[in-house]
Amino acid sequence: MKVLGIYDSHNCGACLVQDGRIIAAIEEERLTRNKIEFGFPYNSIRCVMEITNTSWKEIDAVAIAGLKDPPPWYRLNPKMFKFKRKMGFYWSLQYTLWRIIYTVRKIFPFPQLETYLNRLVLTTKIKRIYPDIDLKKVFLVDHHLAHASAGYRTSGFNKALVFGLDGSGDGYSSTVFTAENGELNFIAGSSEKASLGKLYSNVTLGLGFKKISGEGKVMGLSAFGDSESFFSEIDRVIQIKDIEMGFFSTEDLLGNTYAKKIHRIYSRKFSREDIAAATQRKLEEMVVKIVEHFVKKLDIANVIIAGGVASNVNMNQVIRELGCVNSTFVFPNMGDGGLSAGAALEICYSLGKEKGKKFFPYRLDNVFLGPAFSNEKIKKTIETYNLKAGYVEDMESRIAELVAEGKIVARVNGRMEFGPRALGNRSILVLPTSPHIEDVLNQRLRRDEFMPFAPSIIEEYAMNEYLEDGVPSPFMTETFYVKEGIKEKYPAVVHVDNTCRPQTVNEENETYYRIIKRVGELTGHYVVLNTSYNMHEEPIVCSPEDAIDTFLKKAVDYLALGNYLLSSTREMSAAKKKM
Numbered sequence: 001m002k003v004l005g006i007y008d009s010h011n012c013g014a015c016l017v018q019d020g021r022i023i024a025a026i027e028e029e030r031l032t033r034n035k036i037e038f039g040f041p042y043n044s045i046r047c048v049m050e051i052t053n054t055s056w057k058e059i060d061a062v063a064i065a066g067l068k069d070p071p072p073w074y075r076l077n078p079k080m081f082k083f084k085r086k087m088g089f090y091w092s093l094q095y096t097l098w099r100i101i102y103t104v105r106k107i108f109p110f111p112q113l114e115t116y117l118n119r120l121v122l123t124t125k126i127k128r129i130y131p132d133i134d135l136k137k138v139f140l141v142d143h144h145l146a147h148a149s150a151g152y153r154t155s156g157f158n159k160a161l162v163f164g165l166d167g168s169g170d171g172y173s174s175t176v177f178t179a180e181n182g183e184l185n186f187i188a189g190s191s192e193k194a195s196l197g198k199l200y201s202n203v204t205l206g207l208g209f210k211k212i213s214g215e216g217k218v219m220g221l222s223a224f225g226d227s228e229s230f231f232s233e234i235d236r237v238i239q240i241k242d243i244e245m246g247f248f249s250t251e252d253l254l255g256n257t258y259a260k261k262i263h264r265i266y267s268r269k270f271s272r273e274d275i276a277a278a279t280q281r282k283l284e285e286m287v288v289k290i291v292e293h294f295v296k297k298l299d300i301a302n303v304i305i306a307g308g309v310a311s312n313v314n315m316n317q318v319i320r321e322l323g324c325v326n327s328t329f330v331f332p333n334m335g336d337g338g339l340s341a342g343a344a345l346e347i348c349y350s351l352g353k354e355k356g357k358k359f360f361p362y363r364l365d366n367v368f369l370g371p372a373f374s375n376e377k378i379k380k381t382i383e384t385y386n387l388k389a390g391y392v393e394d395m396e397s398r399i400a401e402l403v404a405e406g407k408i409v410a411r412v413n414g415r416m417e418f419g420p421r422a423l424g425n426r427s428i429l430v431l432p433t434s435p436h437i438e439d440v441l442n443q444r445l446r447r448d449e450f451m452p453f454a455p456s457i458i459e460e461y462a463m464n465e466y467l468e469d470g471v472p473s474p475f476m477t478e479t480f481y482v483k484e485g486i487k488e489k490y491p492a493v494v495h496v497d498n499t500c501r502p503q504t505v506n507e508e509n510e511t512y513y514r515i516i517k518r519v520g521e522l523t524g525h526y527v528v529l530n531t532s533y534n535m536h537e538e539p540i541v542c543s544p545e546d547a548i549d550t551f552l553k554k555a556v557d558y559l560a561l562g563n564y565l566l567s568s569t570r571e572m573s574a575a576k577k578k579m
Ligand SMILES: [Fe+2]
Pocket: 143, 147, 166, 167, 168, 169, 307, 308, 335, 336
């Protein structure tokens, strides 16, 4: 059974699920090169079909995330709606509009009408691609159910609690689902008005960062601040009225009021580090209360964290370390970029069940779900750019040697990662002991983060030598405290609070494992600094063309593109793209 998943708001993209497993997935931004792309993902749909060699005739169902969000007028012409992520005129306009929709929905509550109109708009768009589509095969899936399904159905847990922590979607901001034997059951949800995600994004905007990507900067900044001074202010903004997800908000978190207040009033009285620290503490305190309550009440200790707030890796660490929690799982594309996968997984499960075949949860072992490019295509692309590159048979060993020498090496190999993290196939790799490497990389990538870089560590060494209470963590979705002496040894990949956000790598990730293992044999350090291969504020590279364009911006010393190696010193002067 093949189900095509689609999401068409910010972080839009497509996914193909076969018999309950994701076989291809991509976000539109990687193809259009417009970060956090929004709108109907025509390119992504074509891409997942091509990757899997699937024709429309083979598609059993199309699953689209969002019953009433985004609203029909937005879906009809998303380009008319200027999606802004930074404070300004259009940003104010967009939030005023959102408040109007929210108010109208409260006065005239016709969710079925909105869903009906959405269905009409979406089926029209699908018909444009494939006129013969049987409209009975098109399904709309609730926003939070799609988040929960992405997390549960790839977690490997049979029984778990799913916490959807989000900005908002289809009427809720945070949700709780129980999950058992393939069935997801909604048990609680908090209103869009009292949203943990919107609280965090208001602070993000108020401190001058961009919504959706700037939240990570606020989290990174929080480690430098003292949470005490601003805590009493932020503490009253959102409170738990009733632990069964009844949140109460004293500020307008739906609109732009609180972001303006942070910007105009609080950021003059308090340092941005202290504001960030108090916000992070408030988030963690709220989430701990909710998770502890439901875990103890329902006696289910496997916890899945889903939704945009699950990109907060420090919060995920706090949940993992709770005494009442047995183990945790975070879907690697936890935000709305993962909704296409969640929608497809959910519909695949329910259709399978109808036909007497239940597709039970599986453990996602990698996110290499995007396109790959052959050496032949790579060679042709290099020739197009008039560059010289050497063919290297054992590229893994060569990369390891270069990294061991202290070089900055980009690796573009195999299928691209799905989700916000590059996990070895579209990564820049560096020895984390290289002096001043953090400053060098920040300058070359034009990066301005407050978080340190992240390490990829051979799993057995991560457990024994690097991390305190380490557990396998293949997707960089959570932080860990590091053991004594690690921060001094690898300052570029450990934060001021002694945490790091590792990718643990085992033999299942065969070629990447071989690189790090070889680096270890050559240097004694079974760890590499791994950051995504892209210039700051650009999407992660996808194609050989993207990889070479970034290489020509002098981001790295070497580019290992498939089996072809480009050196910046040797070829940069000859770089000239044929027009
Ligand atoms: Fe969401």
